[in-house]
Amino acid sequence: GQNIDQPTEMTATEGAIVQINCTYQTSGFNGLFWYQQHAGEAPTFLSYNVLDGLEEKGRFSSFLSRSKGYSYLLLKELQMKDSASYLCAVLDSNYQLIWGAGTKLIIKP
């Protein structure tokens, strides 16, 4: 079967750095997405990785290791508005998007 694993919940402090991990087992791989979803709202696109390595976009960075079936999303200089769920999703060999259940990130002052 296909599986995406992420921690259910994480807590971090405003101004700090947090790393959200995602491991996957899918039939084929055509890239990995990270989405941010605030409570009661739709997911919004954050990043896409298809090659190994780190992609940096402002305060957010995303890393991929295909050999390990592993990715992480790194959030720096945390702000209260970063409190949200972060969903990892993988495009499988059929270009179907396989979603993780999301990691709820709680930011404390």
Next chain:
Amino acid sequence: DAMVIQNPRYQVTQFGKPVTLSCSQTLNHNVMYWYQQKSSQAPKLLFHYYDKDFNNEADTPDNFQSRRPNTSFCFLDIRSPGLGDAAMYLCATSRATGGTDTQYFGPGTRLTVL
């Protein structure tokens, strides 16, 4: 500036009473998706349209139907909603299904079944 629009944002219906959710897009994307998302769970793909070609997921109940009368609009019909159908329904679009085309989501419709 809204690119994917869903109406209504909140919908209340009675057990067994048909309900229709709507989605429209201004992106001129070829693909439109409907997802069901329950609290603290991953979005679950119900079906998608590539242009007029309808693709149903194998485990999508027959109770759920969809229509896409033109490029811009797509509808989700729930013929006989049950209590278990209460969820957030997300519409998304992408240029195509292959490659790296990002899916863009609408704000969702939260369905309550009484």
